[in-house]
Amino acid sequence: MGIFLKNKNFRKLTLASWLSTAGDILFYLALMTYASKLHNYTLAISLISITEAIPRLIQSLSGYYADRTKNKLKMIVWLAIIRFVLYLIVGLLFVTNIAGWNLVLIVIGINFISDISGMYSSGLTTPLIVDLVGANEISEAEGFTSGISEIISTIAQFVGSGLLLFFSYSNLAIINALTFLAAGLLYVSINHSYLQDHAKEEIKVNEQGFFTTLKSSFMQIKKANGLLTVISVIALLNGILMALEPLISIVVAGNKTMLIGTYSFTIALIGAINSIGLALGSAIGTMIFKKASLFTITLLDTVVSAGTALAVIAQNIIATLIFIALLSFFAGVASPKMSQWLVSAVDRTILSSSIGALNTILQVAGPLMTTIFTSIASAININVALASLIVVSVAVFIVAFYVMKKTQKTTPEVEPNIG
Template identity: 25%
Template sequence: MKLLLKNKNFLHLFLGRIVTNMGDSLYYVASMWLVYELGKSSFYTGLAGFLILLPKAMQFLSGPFVDRWSIKKTLVITQILQSVLILIIPISYLFGFLSIQLILIVMPIIAFIEEFAYPTQTKALPLILSKSELIEGNSLFSFAYQGVDLIFNALAGILVVAVGAISLYVVDSITFAMAAIFFSLLKVTQNTDQSSKEEKHRKLSIKAYLKNLTEGFSIVFNSLLWVFLVGSSIANFCIGMTMAILPSFSDTLGGVEMYGVLLTTLSAGSLIGALLGSLLGKYRVGILSIVCFTLGACCWTSAALVSSPILSTLFFGLAWIPIGAVNVLIAGVSQSVIPNRVLGRVNSVMYSLSVIVMPIGSLLGGYLATIVNSKIIFAFTGVGVLCIAIVWLVHPALRALPKAEEMSAKTFRLNFEEQNICS
């Protein structure tokens, strides 16, 4: 918490993230349930999940822009655009032309804009925090993200019943506008060396864009970073299936209130894990990750196998505690060992390649839920988390990863001089 008191830039970024996450939580729950209600089928929630996740899979395309654009302007403009676009839903309802097709058009557009906002927030952290503060900063960011979700996912389920999903879109628009105000207060110094300044002000030609894009892939696949993608890709495929069937699975447990409760326990588990992330930094990351992902997989599968709504909720929340802890550790480590001048494109490539199968999983999950009990699919998806533990276990370099503070670029076989990455 000291970071929030002594660093105004971090405070403004932190508050902006909190407010925009408030809107995201309300918007996601309202949208997915509205699609489920209008379509009366899990197929439509699977399709909605596919359309929302597809821009995330294409995030690598935003990397070169994120590395060149002004952090402050990017954050402010993305929030304003989302604030305006989200009003289309309540306006269309007011004038009587709201349809499931319109929702399925607006949702991916907003999701596409988000793929410029979140990498930019990640890129801003190493510029306003010291290397020693990054794990704590990421822990607070995850705390903000999951803490807000913890409250507003549950609140959204209640508000959908009390005031209706349409009213929540108006609230969402206001929250995005507030986030834009907080981000406008940021003072971020970037591209401090002369060559980087010249690069920033040059027009991003198609040739330069493709060069930057290629360099992002080159850094990932010429290092140990690509190994992370194997297990996480399988896991994310299963997570995509889970998010698609969650409204249907929740309906069997009690309705929209349970949908909010399950999302809340997911956030609660991730929140606790985020808080533990900075504390677990003193342990070897390789062994810790294997243990954490195994525990997460066991709890996830157990959530589907038990019949009690209370136990299902409990196990699902417990599954996300170890997962959240490891995610905070890895985020802090990557920000400390990868130069900021290429962090945007590298993070975008890593993120895109790890989630590229999520839209497919969502679409497949939504379809399978129309012919197979959603509980069976939910149980199967827990196996995806176990795949991460297996990859870390069988790969000697991952298994041997030391403590976070002992890692450097060489730990991940990153050699930026040999790869001639200069912009």
């Protein structure tokens, strides 16, 4: 929080990001609600979910083009304006004679273009944050930003559901558009002072091809002892965290002793605790564990993941909720620390490509592990799925511990100084 309060340009950049996040959540709820009223609502909701997921899976590509962009801040401003115009169009479409599937397909297409633009904008933002706060403070800065963003997303979902009672779909699309306009104005106010501070600096961009860039990124990450292992471990932990929710939902559905009130309230509570844990880990945990090694955090998280599965097997809902809170908390701490290490390990010219590739790995791990463990639960037994999850957690712990000891022997300073 200290960086947010002291660094004016970082504060503007962060506020712009939060505005965009809140607007997106509000409109996403509106679009899903509209789609749920169609005749074939299952297909409509599936299409929305797929088009929302695709941009996250191509972050390495959007990051690559971000690295090749010279005037990153100027492009961010233009992207905010483009997204403002796109959602103005959506707002107008909702008050025309177009309705039903025709309207949904058009809006899904526009929303998809906006999400692609958002991923590109995110890639452009990362190097700017490093410039604004410094490489040594990126963990605290990113942790605070993502933590508050998680809280805003949670609040926006409740606010959005309430606004739908009073506002039309068109109104919410226009509100979303206005958030991008406000974000664009904040970016413009950064532009003037940022350009003054960096006017004499030579702008370096990535000039390599896409696959050459990914290879360079991989080689540089590999040179940082232990970083590649930590990335793999955190990807698996994210996958475990995502897989636990449907597994817990299955157990809760079959055991009334696991209920807190109703089934829907219990599931909502689990989701809320997960979000709060991630938010607190990112915003506060990064400061509490500022001196702790990333290896230490990942080892703690593997222990907690096994504990979560044991609590579910024991059908103890209170212990389950406590472990979920701890699991998501340490996951929230680990992610910014990993970004900090990545920033110090790769060239600035391929930073967005590297982070994009990393995020793609993290995004793929969740659905993949969810599919594996839920398939085991369906084909064999839910307890077998949970036991398998414990085995994976133990295996990950052993590998991470072995690599940590090995890298500490060869290199005393395993991670860059993050304090």
